[in-house]
Amino acid sequence: MDSLATKYLTTTGSRMVALGGGGIAAFGLRYQYLVTAEYVLGFLRNNLALIPHATLVIEPLHRKDDGKDDDVVDFAVEIDDEPSHNVQVKSSSEPDDHPLQPAAAGEVFERLVIHPAEERILLTNKPLSPVLADAAIEQTTYASRTEYTWPSGPQAPIGAAEPRIIFDSRSTAELFDSITELIKGFRVERGRSPGTVTCQLLVSILVDFIFSAAAGTEPSRISALDLLDKLVMPDAAIAQVAGGFDWGLPITNIPNYLSTVPRLGYLNEIQSHLDLTKDVSTPSRVVLAGRTGNGKTVLASDYCHIEAISYAFMCWVDCRDVGFIEPQIRNLIEQLNETVPAGTTIGPVFAGILGRHPGPWLLIFDGLQNRTDIEEYIPSRGYGSIIIASNNSLNWWPSAPVIEVAEFTEDEAIDCFAAYADIGPADLDRARDSIREIVVRLGLVPLAVSMSAIYFKNTEGQLDELALQYFSDLEALADDASIPPGFPSTAFAAIQHASRSLAKGTRTGQVYGRSARAVVEIGCLLAPELLPLNFILQATDESVYVDLANLPVPTEVDQALRRGVLSALRTQSIAQRVVNDGQGNRTPVSETVAVHPLVHDILRRSYLAAVPHGYLESQCTVFMYFLVGWLGKLRDQGEFFAVEQLRVHADDLLALIAENEPLSSMSRQSLRVFSYAKALLRAELSTCAASRGRLQQALELGHAATQDLAPWLHEQHARLIRAKILSNMIGDLSIGEAAPEMVSTLVNPLLVAVREATASADESKRRFGYVIAAETLSYLNRTDLHRNSPLLAGARTELAGIADSDPSANPGGAIQNNLANRLYEAGQFDELLRHVLLWREANESIENGVLLDALMIVCQLHTDDIDNALAATDALVSTSVHANYVLLSMHEALKKVGRELHRVIPTLPAHRDRLQSALERVLARYNQLSDLSGGARPDS
Structure with a gap:
């Protein structure tokens, strides 16, 4: 009975930063594929009669004189299989800093002129360097494009057209808009809808198609007729293609959800309210409201990816936990290479950053309930847009349009189901009536439709036969007592069914299905957002030995297990992987999964209704055991973003315990360890709050x-x-x-x-x-x-x-x-310094480290080591206080140093001015921190 240990079995019931090499390469490819699309569409628009004869060739290979391959041509246009245009693209993410030099242009021309073509072109966004500009002759200027010849450069054979340089000063956003307009023209001529969002989706589809041709997964030769057929497909076909579209490289902080179907009507409406072409000084706002599960977050995510090129940067803030909004904003400020001055709150700082930025920027608040929770972060003036996604449609700003996001239409639901169930066009007409019956019974709720479709995809048999068994299973699962108010009972049961069918019938399911179910079914006891995968996999292992005298520390599980679990979760579209590094420090908390809040709510209700006697207390004990150990270690390491992430889960867990107490116990020992674990967790959270x-x-x-x-x-x-x-x-x-x-x-x-x-x-x-x-x-x-x-x-x-x-x-x-106090009072500063240096070397806590730094400065001031004392003082003053952690330790440290500077200045006249200046800096920082800590005094 004396041991505080027991064994438990679990039961499942765009950034403003400098580009690195990879970023530069990504920009080059992005620019190349955009300019390829724009060039060929412009050529076809100006030469309509050549459309039946033209072919776009992506990265054709030519032969050098020595027989080796020459990849100088990035894309070519052929007419009746004869080369017409050979184009090499040169680009830079910072073209003004990297102009086109004669040597680089000469190398391209030397290679281009070897290969026959009617037009040989070096296409670039780099301005010509002064030397090259003096030698080149300007031929024509059209809009933002200037065409040059270079008589003193390498020339084509006699009788052939001279090679040319085309300098295009347009940004990638302007190229994107130009392609959008070209697509609109072709669609109007074919009687198709020319909606802006439709055409923007087609730009992404076209660029992805060109990328696939370059990568070898599609043919490198694309006839103009095939190319235009892609651009004039009906809206329903676009929705189906884009619904499973991989948007490419993820945008920082923006979730990459697999769209059920891109809902073009809503996307057009969002865009009309967030029109960046309007000359306005106030950020435009739009609210997406509607029942949980209707796809508001997916709509916001789709808009972000469609409009990614239109914004300088985007900031996505998960608002489901109000207390976690501030740490996310701090993280965004750091990503924007800005800092929060000591003594100031972050709201005005963030709003000021947005207000001053030339923009345009996009700010998304997902899962927000009340506008008062985010108003301090929104600038009153600035060039940007704001999207709110909420299940609350009331009490928003009078001028902000509210878009009510409803359930699917029947046709949308059928298309969504077919996409997820992998039912091809040839089979869809035959299965349409059966699908309609299924989706109508599911209430046309997008989340339920998509999850049920995956079940049918993963199950052998005829659709109409499977439907009978499926709905029979759902009726057995439905429990009116645990269904959220107003939510369709069949849709509720469909989500339950999906979690129990994770990777069913697959090898992944056999190996990792139990762990994947534990992540969502037992993880539902924590918060749905940013659930650390390494944490939850260890805390939901089949057998966990809890020893409160030996707390766990943050560690990573085997990578194969993480990958297997993520694969299993993807089979039912239940959770999304999100890597959250905070300040950029990778920790075992960084890799997370975000569970849809509706799925989370349903799984929690189901778990609480079905959990056996004593198991809820046991699982809560295991979670608290891991939280105490991980929080303490990460706090000592100064990983405060990770600490805040875990604090959200600790608060959510304690709230759930309070709602369900008294919990049933397996034994008195289980109750005992549970009580101790809860006390230790609250004590750790108390330490976090004090810090x-x-x-x-x-x-x-x-x-x-x-x-x-x-x-x-x-x-x-x-x-x-x-x-x-x-x-x-x-x-x-x-x-x-x-x-x-x-x-x-x-x-x-x-x-x-x-x-x-x-x-x-x-x-x-x-x-x-x-x-x-x-x-x-x-x-x-x-x-x-x-x-x-x-x-x-x-x-x-x-x-x-x-x-x-x-x-x-x-x-x-x-x-x-x-x-230290005794040695200080005795004036034995050399001896004290010797001890301090030893203590600093052994110290593992960032908070104790700050206090030891202050004590070292005190000793240096009294041992005639003024230069080092002043250098250490400057370092202390500039120490950042992330999310106000270490605030009190900093406050105490500055107090000690300031007091000592005041005492020694009269005794060190030779250093008076330097010491006085240091004292003023210390006092200024101390007063800033006092503003933050002084208002937090305990009630008497």
Whole structure:
């Protein structure tokens, strides 16, 4: 009964950063394929009679004189199989900084003139260098394109046309728009709809087709007739092609959902409200409202990918957890190479960045409930657009249009089902009536339609026969008590069924199906957003041994397991993989899955309704065990974005526990470990809150943690853990300079536990008692208010006696602090510096590191090491406070350094000016941080 360990079995019921080499290469290919599409469509538009005779050839191979391949031609146009235009493309993501030089142009011309063609062209977005511009002769200028000949450069054979340079100054966005307009013209002539979104989708389809030809997955020769046939396909066919379209390289922070069907009417409506051609100074806004599962997020994602080239950058913010909005905004600020000045809130900073940026930018708030949660982040002026996706259609800005996103139409639902079930056009007409019956019974809900279609794809048999068994299964699953209000019961059951059929009948399912189901079915006890895959796979293993004396640390599971689980999840379109690196530091928390909130809600309801007696408590214990270990380690490592990510899940888990208490227990030992784990998790969250200067929240969490332990205070383990929590609370009260009367109520029970621990025969408990005594003493000595309080004098004396009697040769942090105080008061700064350097070398905590840096500066000021002291002071002042973590440690460190600078300036006249300047910088930063921490004092 003394061990705090037990074994549990689980049960399943675009960035503003410099481009690197890869980015430069990606830009070059993107530009090449766009300019290929625009060039050939422009040629066909101006030469309509040649359309039956023309062929586009992607990257044709020619032979050099020595017989080797020559890939100088990026694309060619042939007329009746004879070369007409040979084009080489040269581009740069920063053309003004990299003009076209004579050597580069000469090399291309030398190779182009060898191969026969009516036109030999070097097409570039690079302006001609001054030397080349002097030698070249301008022939024609059209819009943003200028054509040159180069008489002194390599020339074609006598009688052949001279090679030419065409300089095109248009951006990729302008090229995209030009292709869109060309496609509109061809569609109008064929009697097809010329909607802007339709034509933009066709641009992406066309560029992807050209890419596939270059990659060898499609023929490299494309007849003009085949090319134009792609551009004049009906809207329904476009929707089907684009519904499964791979948008290519992912855009930072933008989810890449597999569209059920691109809903062109809604996309056109969104675009009409976010018209970037309008000369306006206020960001345009649009709200996508509608029931969960109707596809609002997918619509927003589709718009982002369709319009990716139109915006300078895009920012996607998941708003399902209001508390996680701020960390995401901080992360976006860092990605935009900006910083949050100390002492300022991030809302005005982010709004200011957007307001000042030339734009256009796009800001998406997904899953938002109330506009008040994001108004501080939105600039009142600026060149950009804002999309809100919400299931709340009320109380938005009066000027913001609200688009009600409804369920599918029958035709959309049938097309969606056919796409996911892999039913080809030849079979669709025969199956249409059976599909219509299925999708109507599913309420035409997009999410349910797509998930049910995957079931049929993965199951052998005739559609109409399978449907009978399928709906029979759904009726057995449907439980009115657990269905969200207003949601179709059959659609609810379809989502349940999908999770239970993950990778069913496949080898992936046999190997990884159980782990994949655990991710979504047991992971539903946590928050749906940014669920760390490494974390959830370890915490939902079939057998987990929980030992609260040995907490787990963040680690990665085998890569093959992660890949297998992700493959299984994709078979039912239940979850999306999202890599979230925060500041760019890869951690075991970075690889996440995001579960659709409706799926998450249904799976949670289903799990809670079906979980066996005692298993909910057991699984919550396992989750809390991992959260305590991972949160503490990541906090010490300074990975604060990852800490915030896990904090969201910890808060969600504790809220779920509170909603369902009292939980049933398998045994008294299970209940005992559960209570301890909950207390430890709340204590860790209290530490996180205190680190951010939220002292009142820290105290409330600490108090709740002591209440969790109350039924177990007959055990020394509980009394010792409570003593540690009380010590931390005393530290928070000390920083907040709370009344001594408030502090004394916590000191007395702590003293009882410390006396008991130091008298124990168990050395580990004695050691624990000495550490707690020293820590608490350092807190009580921190301010004159508590140091001089008669009410606390007896406790200080007793704690000092206990700390001094510690026989350990390796003192902990608080004992180090008391030793440092003694050496400081004795003026033994050389000896103190020797200790500090040793402590810094052994330190693993970023917060303790800040305080040790301050102590080192104090020693350097007193040992005539002024240059190093000032350099270290500048480094301390410039230390960033991510999401306000380390705020209190920084506050304390600056206070120590500022106080010491003030003391030594009169004694060091030779360095007065430099020291005074340093003091002013320290005080300025201290006052900035005081604005953040001062408002967080605990209630008295």
